[in-house]
Amino acid sequence: MWEGLGLQVFLMCLGAVLCSTVAASAPLEHSHRHRLSLHRHRERTGKEGQVLHRSKRGWVWNQFFVIEEYTGPDPVLVGRLHSDVDAGDGNCKYILSGEGAGTIFVIDDKTGNIHATKTLDREEQAQYTLTAQAVDRATNKPLEPPSEFIVKVQDINDNPPEFLHGPYYARVPEMSNVGTSVMQVTATDADDPTYGNSARLVYSILQGQPYFSVEPQTGIIRTALPNMDREARQEYDVVIQAKDMGGHMGGLSGTTEVKITLTDVNDNPPKFPQSVYAMSVSEDKVSGEEVGRLKAKDPDLGENGLVSYRFIEGDGMTVFEITTDTDTREGVIKLRKPVDFETKRAYTLRVEASNTHLDPRFIAWGPYKDTATVKVMVEDADEPPAFMATSYSFEVEENARDGTVVGRVHAKDTDVANNPVRYMIPRYTDVEQFFSVGPEDGIIKTTRPLDRETLPWHNISVSATEIGGHHQDTKVRVNIKVKDMNDNAPEFATQNEILVCENVSPGKVKRLLFGHFYCLYSG
Numbered sequence: 001m002w003e004g005l006g007l008q009v010f011l012m013c014l015g016a017v018l019c020s021t022v023a024a025s026a027p028l029e030h031s032h033r034h035r036l037s038l039h040r041h042r043e044r045t046g047k048e049g050q051v052l053h054r055s056k057r058g059w060v061w062n063q064f065f066v067i068e069e070y071t072g073p074d075p076v077l078v079g080r081l082h083s084d085v086d087a088g089d090g091n092c093k094y095i096l097s098g099e100g101a102g103t104i105f106v107i108d109d110k111t112g113n114i115h116a117t118k119t120l121d122r123e124e125q126a127q128y129t130l131t132a133q134a135v136d137r138a139t140n141k142p143l144e145p146p147s148e149f150i151v152k153v154q155d156i157n158d159n160p161p162e163f164l165h166g167p168y169y170a171r172v173p174e175m176s177n178v179g180t181s182v183m184q185v186t187a188t189d190a191d192d193p194t195y196g197n198s199a200r201l202v203y204s205i206l207q208g209q210p211y212f213s214v215e216p217q218t219g220i221i222r223t224a225l226p227n228m229d230r231e232a233r234q235e236y237d238v239v240i241q242a243k244d245m246g247g248h249m250g251g252l253s254g255t256t257e258v259k260i261t262l263t264d265v266n267d268n269p270p271k272f273p274q275s276v277y278a279m280s281v282s283e284d285k286v287s288g289e290e291v292g293r294l295k296a297k298d299p300d301l302g303e304n305g306l307v308s309y310r311f312i313e314g315d316g317m318t319v320f321e322i323t324t325d326t327d328t329r330e331g332v333i334k335l336r337k338p339v340d341f342e343t344k345r346a347y348t349l350r351v352e353a354s355n356t357h358l359d360p361r362f363i364a365w366g367p368y369k370d371t372a373t374v375k376v377m378v379e380d381a382d383e384p385p386a387f388m389a390t391s392y393s394f395e396v397e398e399n400a401r402d403g404t405v406v407g408r409v410h411a412k413d414t415d416v417a418n419n420p421v422r423y424m425i426p427r428y429t430d431v432e433q434f435f436s437v438g439p440e441d442g443i444i445k446t447t448r449p450l451d452r453e454t455l456p457w458h459n460i461s462v463s464a465t466e467i468g469g470h471h472q473d474t475k476v477r478v479n480i481k482v483k484d485m486n487d488n489a490p491e492f493a494t495q496n497e498i499l500v501c502e503n504v505s506p507g508k509v510k511r512l513l514f515g516h517f518y519c520l521y522s523g
Contacts, residue, residue: 065154068122078105078151081112083134085143093137098130098148105130105151109137114151122153123190155192157252161201161242163187166256172223174230174262175362182212182221187242187254202247206255208238216247221258230262231299266304266359270296272372279333279374283341284381288334291320295330296353296370305329306356316347316376333374341380342414349374384472385411385421385464391477392462394444398452398482406435406444406480411464419466426475429461435480437462444478452482 066078086092096107096114105128107114112132133146163185170183191198203219205212213224221238238258245251272294279292298305309322309331321336331351339347354369387409394407413419423442425435435458437444442462450458458480465473 065152066116066120067154068120068156069158070116071119075106075115075117078114078116081107081114081132081134083112083144085134086112091137092143093135093140095133095135096130097133097146099128101130104128107132120153122155122192123159125153126192127152155195155198157191157196157198157245157250159190159198160252161187161189161244161254163240163242163254163256166258168256168258170221170258170260171263172260173265174228175226175265175267176223176228178223178226180223182223182260183258184218184220185214185240185256185258186219187256189242189244191244197246197248197251198244200246201242201244204241204243204247206239206241208236208258208260211236212238212260214240221260228262229267230264231268234262236260236262264301264304265362266300266355266357266368267362267365268298268300268305269366269368269370270298270307270353270355271370272296272353275372277372277374278377280377280379281335281339282379282381283339284383285335285338287337291333291335291376292374293325293328293330293332294351294372294374295328296372298329298355303357304355304359307331307353308356309351309353312350312352312371314347314349314374316349319347320349320376322351333376339378341378342416345378347376347378349376380416382472383414384474385413385466386474387411387464387476389476391479393479393481395481395483396446396450398485399449400446402446402448404446406446407478408444409437409442409462409464409476409478411442411474411476413466415466417468419468421464422467423462423464426461426463430458434458435460444480450482452484453488456482458482 066076070076081094081096083092083094090110093109094107094112095109096102096105101107104116104118104120105114106117114130128151129148130151131146131148134143135141136143164187166185168183168185172180172182185203187201187203189199189201193199202216203214204216205214205221209224211223211225211228212221214221219240219242221240236259238260239255240258241253241255243251243253277292277294281289281291285291294309296307296309298307307329308324311317311320311322319336319339320333322331322333324330325332331353333349350371351374352369352371358366358368388411389409392407392409396404396406409423411421411423413421420440422439423437424439425437425444427433433447434450435444436447442464444462460478460480461475462478463473463475465471
């Protein structure tokens, strides 16, 4: 404790010595100027009829500073006031007024010594303006005009640096060059920046190396490592320290946290997890149906990770198409037109996945694309039998006896099993059952004579059903024309009465109409 007190007293004395050096020149010079100004003031007064002859007068004080935060047992001597008129006989009385007079600062009215009775804090008030005056102790009349002076509170390093806006958040693109500016942090120090190094700050990094660095004088944080990859690590917690006293030992310090996030750039190409994909599609699928999906992975974010797909070669480029699912970023393969197992059973396609947005800074790292092979197998489906023609047209003579062959339809099972086919005529297409069909050979016959004059055309359907499998069937239209035969004698449409005029010679009647007659005569 006494060692601390001795140090404080020593620092106070050292301050007093330093201040005394200043007081030996500036204050005395000030006092001389003050005396001169008083002398000129009195001369001007004398011209007005009131002349006071004094060749020397003025104040002399030894100290204008007091160290802040002093906690010694005795009041701190701030300085000593002395007037030229003080003969040392005790008749001169010193009076102090102004900021803190009587409370913070007290004066010995005999010696002029000023003491500070309370601990002072420069950060609360840096200086005090006081007024001193010498008066006659007996009459209390001024011996000198009042003089104003300032007591400055001398700063000590009692305030650590503070970061007022922390914690901080910053973003910097991944793969940035070394030295790229991330952000600037600034600390403040309440100590006097004009006195000593109490407010002279130096920045350093306590956590975050070797990835980042900080400029000691400015607090600018910069990248310190090349090729920092967001996909490997995205966030960094950095701790920055600000230390006063120029960073030297004994200085006070403050810290702040800076959370730095690496933002994404397009520095990764899409990549298929496998080189070959196997898919299958049934031959009974229709155009537009999905065959399968594949996905090239890209660890980049947002538009940097967008991928588009296309076919670049293969024997199925006209049979299949590929689009991009924007939600899942998958390539979706669909049928462009139906496939036929019996015609072609497999297709091979080459698919390319590429980024849609490229960063010019990293083009040299490319290519930003990848390829994979897709093999599509066509699956056999149990299809219905197929007729050899889309429709049939036959002719048959009317009045032909029953059992007359009209024609033949033919269908076959196109599946690999090639099951036999059974034929039949749906009754709703031949209600009166004019025809029959051979269930095995597809031969259509009449079941009775047909009359063209009653029904010249018969439009029926024949169905073919596979025997076995799923008993699928298909139908075909059959148009049968009944050919005309000369089987009807002429007939008058109506019964008419024919009348002839009497006495008409042969050959005289020129025109005869049913129901009317005309008699024409020669001459």
